[in-house]
Amino acid sequence: MVRIRPERRTPVDLVVSAAIVVILLVAGLLVWAHSAVRxxxxxxxxxxxxxxxxxxAVPAGFTPLWRARSAVTDTPAIARSVVVTADGGSVVGRDPATGHEVWHYRRDLGLCAIVxxxxxxxxEVLAAYRNSRGCGEVTAxxxxxxxxxxxxSSDADDRIHLVADSGYVVSQGSxxxxxxxxxxxxxxxxxxxxAPVKPDVQPGRTGCRLMSATTGGDRVAVIEHCGDEPGYRLTVLGAVLNKDEEVQQYGSSLITDGTSGPAPVxxxxxxxxxxxxxGGGNRPAPASNDAPAGPVAPSVRQFTTDxxxxxxxxxxxxxxxxENVEPVTNGGLTSYFTGGTTVVLDAQNVRPIYQVPGAIGTGDVMAGQLLLPTATGISVRDAATGREVRSIPIxxxxxxxxxxxxxxxxxxxxxxxxxTVAAYGPA
Structure with missing residues (x-):
């Protein structure tokens, strides 16, 4: 049997091998130092x-339980078993009865929004953090x-709003x-x-400013103002691409005859x-010939899903x-605070069924009754009619x-x- 002599290792080989090891170690340390885990x-x-x-049942009274800071949210974030607060770079799941921390997730990035x-x-709790590409660093x-x-992780605006329904989450910036x-x-x-992967995938409008958005089923409704158009526009999109890998537009039209007043929401x-x-700051479009000039009365306007x-x-x-008011949907009702009243809508057909002038914000359903905040406490109302059953001071x-x-x-x-997020339990 012939012995094959091993190749000789020269000093240069040893130096090169050592250099490679050092480079790999440095690269690994750099990756670790800049990683999300670090x-x-x-x-x-x-x-x-x-x-x-x-x-x-709705308790006879409520007593304060705890308070916590949550500057990132506008309405309390409620998961299945915890209340979620968000401040700085921290997301904290809290025991609803005590406010004690159940879990937390913290990063050294600015927290833009959670839902x-x-x-x-x-x-799930979705937390969107800000990096060099905007508020697109999302953790579930x-x-x-x-x-x-x-x-x-994706490109995003520097400020975003997250809204969710049973199917999809919308991340909307300007x-x-x-x-x-x-x-x-x-x-x-x-x-x-x-950096579009495919050209001509989106509708042809450019220079649009997105004012607000909501989602329902497999569609998204967007209020926007595009270019030098004379009014605000309502656009309805599919929540996913169509079979041709394009953004599906179900309808888009101007809904105000002017932009001098605040945008619809x-x-x-x-x-x-x-x-x-x-809010009536602009005439609705299309405007009829006998429509009054100037501002009109605030209203909730209904549109089809097209x-x-x-x-x-x-x-x-x-x-x-x-600006810091979000609609709340639960128990078959959606409530929305207009700044002058709380409007309650049927969540199925999104039609207003009553409004409560004395309320000062949005409410929620407990044991089949609607609870709304008032200046003195909580108004307990019949969910179907809006009739006040009783008032609970807090x-x-x-x-x-x-x-x-x-x-x-x-x-x-x-x-x-x-x-401030504050919790109240049965007295």
């Missing part, structure tokens, strides 16, 4: 957190445990929006697309229609509703003025005003 502090729930059972999505199914957390369940499914795969991107959408709050106008319901309200330490968003979790009431 700059993340995550603490999951120590044990499984049980779901909160629905209340069987508690799909509580009856995936039960399990709402009960805080465990990281996924993430995505120049672009995206939809995501529960797997965080993008359905569509609309508006500014810096898309407040609700279902498989039956779209509801838009119009964006065709149907019914107009006059309501009390301000030309521009408060003490709001630290509250001065401004709209209040009220949510319900079991028999606990969670309110938010400004950056």
């Amino acid at each position: 700059h993340t502090d995550s603490a999951q729930a120590a044990a499984s957190v049980p779901d909160v059972a629905p209340a069987t 508690a999505a799909w509580p009856s199914s995936n039960n 957390l399990n709402g009960s445990s805080g465990q990281r369940e996924g993430g995505r 120049t672009r929006l995206e939809t995501w499914g529960s797997n965080l795969v993008r359905g569509i991107e609309y508006g500014r697309v810096d 898309a407040i609700a959408m279902s498989s039956s229609g779209i509801a838009v709050y119009d 964006g065709v106008p149907t019914v107009v319901n006059t309501v009390a309200g301000a030309p521009a509703p408060p 003490r709001r330490d630290g509250y001065t003025r401004g709209p209040i968003s009220l949510r319900v979790q079991g028999s606990t009431v969670i309110e938010q005003w400004g950056s």
